[in-house]
Amino acid sequence: MSAPFLEIDRLSVRLRRGGAGRLLRQVSIAVAPGEVHGLVGESGAGKSMIGRAIFGILPRAVEVIEGAVRLGGTDLFALSDRRRRRLVGVTASLIPQDPLTALNPSKRIEVQMTDRLTKILGLTGAAARARALGLLEEVHIQDPARVFRSYPHELSGGMRQRVLIASAFAAEPRLIVADEPTTALDVTVQKQILKLIAEMQRRHGTALLFVTHNLGVVAKICQRVSVLYAGKIVEQTDVATLFAAPAHAYTRALMAATPRYDRPDESLAPVRPEVIEALAREIAASDADWREARLARGEGRA
Amino acid sequence: MSPPLFKIENLRLSLPDMTRKPLFGAAPRIEILKGVSFDIAAGSTIGIVGESGSGKSTLGRAMVRLYEPDSGAVRFDGVDIAHLAETALRPLRRDLQVIFQDPYSSLNPRKSIGAIIGAPLLFHRVAASAGEARERVAAALDAVGLPAAFASRYPHELSGGQRQRIGIARAIALSPRFVLADEIVSGLDVSSQAQILDLLGRLKDELKLTLAFISHDLSVVRRLCGRVIVMRGGEIVENRETAALFEAPQHPYTRQLLAAIPLPEIDPGWLES
Numbered sequence A: 001m002s003a004p005f006l007e008i009d010r011l012s013v014r015l016r017r018g019g020a021g022r023l024l025r026q027v028s029i030a031v032a033p034g035e036v037h038g039l040v041g042e043s044g045a046g047k048s049m050i051g052r053a054i055f056g057i058l059p060r061a062v063e064v065i066e067g068a069v070r071l072g073g074t075d076l077f078a079l080s081d082r083r084r085r086r087l088v089g090v091t092a093s094l095i096p097q098d099p100l101t102a103l104n105p106s107k108r109i110e111v112q113m114t115d116r117l118t119k120i121l122g123l124t125g126a127a128a129r130a131r132a133l134g135l136l137e138e139v140h141i142q143d144p145a146r147v148f149r150s151y152p153h154e155l156s157g158g159m160r161q162r163v164l165i166a167s168a169f170a171a172e173p174r175l176i177v178a179d180e181p182t183t184a185l186d187v188t189v190q191k192q193i194l195k196l197i198a199e200m201q202r203r204h205g206t207a208l209l210f211v212t213h214n215l216g217v218v219a220k221i222c223q224r225v226s227v228l229y230a231g232k233i234v235e236q237t238d239v240a241t242l243f244a245a246p247a248h249a250y251t252r253a254l255m256a257a258t259p260r261y262d263r264p265d266e267s268l269a270p271v272r273p274e275v276i277e278a279l280a281r282e283i284a285a286s287d288a289d290w291r292e293a294r295l296a297r298g299e300g301r302a
Numbered sequence B: 001m002s003p004p005l006f007k008i009e010n011l012r013l014s015l016p017d018m019t020r021k022p023l024f025g026a027a028p029r030i031e032i033l034k035g036v037s038f039d040i041a042a043g044s045t046i047g048i049v050g051e052s053g054s055g056k057s058t059l060g061r062a063m064v065r066l067y068e069p070d071s072g073a074v075r076f077d078g079v080d081i082a083h084l085a086e087t088a089l090r091p092l093r094r095d096l097q098v099i100f101q102d103p104y105s106s107l108n109p110r111k112s113i114g115a116i117i118g119a120p121l122l123f124h125r126v127a128a129s130a131g132e133a134r135e136r137v138a139a140a141l142d143a144v145g146l147p148a149a150f151a152s153r154y155p156h157e158l159s160g161g162q163r164q165r166i167g168i169a170r171a172i173a174l175s176p177r178f179v180l181a182d183e184i185v186s187g188l189d190v191s192s193q194a195q196i197l198d199l200l201g202r203l204k205d206e207l208k209l210t211l212a213f214i215s216h217d218l219s220v221v222r223r224l225c226g227r228v229i230v231m232r233g234g235e236i237v238e239n240r241e242t243a244a245l246f247e248a249p250q251h252p253y254t255r256q257l258l259a260a261i262p263l264p265e266i267d268p269g270w271l272e273s
Helices: A047-054 A081-091 A109-121 A125-138 A144-149 A157-168 A187-204 A215-221 A239-244 A249-257 A273-296 B056-063 B086-093 B113-123 B130-143 B148-152 B160-172 B190-206 B218-224 B242-247 B252-259
Strands: A006-015 A024-031 A036-040 A062-071 A092-095 A175-179 A207-212 A224-229 A232-238 B004-016 B029-041 B045-049 B071-076 B096-099 B178-182 B210-215 B227-232 B235-241
Touching: A006 A047, A024 A036, A024 A047, A024 A062, A024 A207, A024 A224, A024 A232, A024 A273, A036 A047, A036 A215, A047 A062, A047 A175, A047 A207, A062 A081, A081 A092, A081 A109, A092 A157, A109 A125, A109 A144, A109 A157, A125 A144, A125 A157, A157 A187, A187 A207, A187 A215, A187 B252, A207 A215, A215 A239, A224 A239, A224 A249, A232 A239, A232 A249, A232 A273, A249 A273, A249 B190, B004 B056, B029 B056, B029 B071, B029 B210, B029 B235, B045 B056, B045 B218, B056 B178, B056 B210, B096 B160, B113 B130, B113 B148, B113 B160, B130 B148, B130 B160, B160 B190, B190 B210, B190 B218, B210 B218, B218 B242, B227 B242, B227 B252, B235 B242, B235 B252
Parallel strands: A036 A207, A036 A224, A092 A175, A175 A207, B045 B210, B045 B227, B096 B178, B178 B210
Antiparallel strands: A006 A024, A006 A062, A224 A232, B004 B029, B004 B071, B227 B235
16 A cells, blocks of 8 residues: 555644644544545535545644644645645645536636636646646536536536536546535436546546545445544444444444345334543543643643 | 326426616526426335435425426326416415425524424414314324423424424324425434434335425435436436336446446546546
8 A cells, every 4th residue: 555645644724812622633644545434424524624634724722732644755834825725736626516606607618618728737827728728528418618608507417527526537646535525416316426536546647535425425436434522533444344233333324324225124213312422521531631642742722 | 016106297387587686677597397297106105316406495485385387287186286376275285395405594583393293283273272282292293202301392493303203293293294394404413314214214104195296316316216217407307116216227327327326436447437
């Protein structure tokens, strides 16, 4: 296995004001080139916060307490804003959840794609156009010239997502973060898009962090997975192990709460209060250990 | 077999296509429902599934007469309500309740939960006085598993799952004969979704509700519904009992929909299939 390109190393963040606990609790995730790592959790678990930390765009109200995010071995937090933006811009890109808001409604696809190629690769004019058209072909768009001339609202949701996938791979990034890229799509389109993301990721050998709330999607596209609850990774393993023998009670509870059309007689179990209480205790205990360790090292307010 | 509560016959409905409206003059109309026919037996739960643009929500809205169809019949308990005037519809509205998809936009943020559930009770004279309305609100909250004290809260204080319970309480407080649930769990996390499905399953048995459950999620529909209608492009492609539909889907489109659902289990060949 090659060295990981993305390394999130014991990252903890919290709100600058307010005594509330940490939003991320010593999160560690490593993703190697060619690997797909799933990040699952329910809303509010901190999935998007991890994505924002990677791109160095945490909200102003949030501060990093400790830990590091490294891209290809370079610690993002040690860089100046300018150099960080440069590194992230060239080596990482995002496939967003909502393809409509991610595209500028008043510009043709051509302009949006070539502008990005100019900014990142310095391509202009005919060279940028040719590269963009090639990318649209690579994501299996039948009539790239027509899509090129279109405005975002003239395309279907699946087509818009193909355009964004093409853009994401434009600069041959080493890392792609896909943030719920199929949540807004119909199931048949979702399958096509998952297939396309997997194909592109394999061909380019990209490290892919796939953020989703859907365990089914994780099973189909990821090799490794982290289950997140309240900013803490409660289980991190390979997908075969996760689905064959989920180790954490919360993972098992999530699976039991997910309806399956092929198992109509299995009763659906909402996540039981005991599971939530046990999670709260687990998190309180790990918070206490963390505070103690920080005080022992003589580090700031804990 | 009880007689059908709903009998939908060759329902056609078109809406103006605002994306192609000229600057002056009327927008061209686009046909959403292209001749839809089916029955709903009293006390049964029917699932209406399909992808976006299939017409499933429009069908639901035509059934409760939020839309007026172009032609065809919507017989509710024997009465064709397809073209009834609003005044003639009003006494029927109590019996045709809707739970909407988005629990954020379907509850008035300026009204307390008590007022949200209580206003329809007073409007339809289900409750004769404010005092009686309060008692019925408390009973409805209890039925959806929320404490009576929630009546004095406001929607922004509640989670998505709790808001969806309020939507259910508002609908069932009127003791309606028919409830339409339009994608009511699609915005929720799986743990809240499981709770809402469990609640709805219990309520429909206890209250003997006739329920139409619109959803894009076939796994959810299988849990709840006795019969399923699969829609595509404004037409019904398959209408069968749930177990039969899932075990031996007849229409290629139904098979395609089922095959596209990613089940939470390892299946290396799935992406390529």
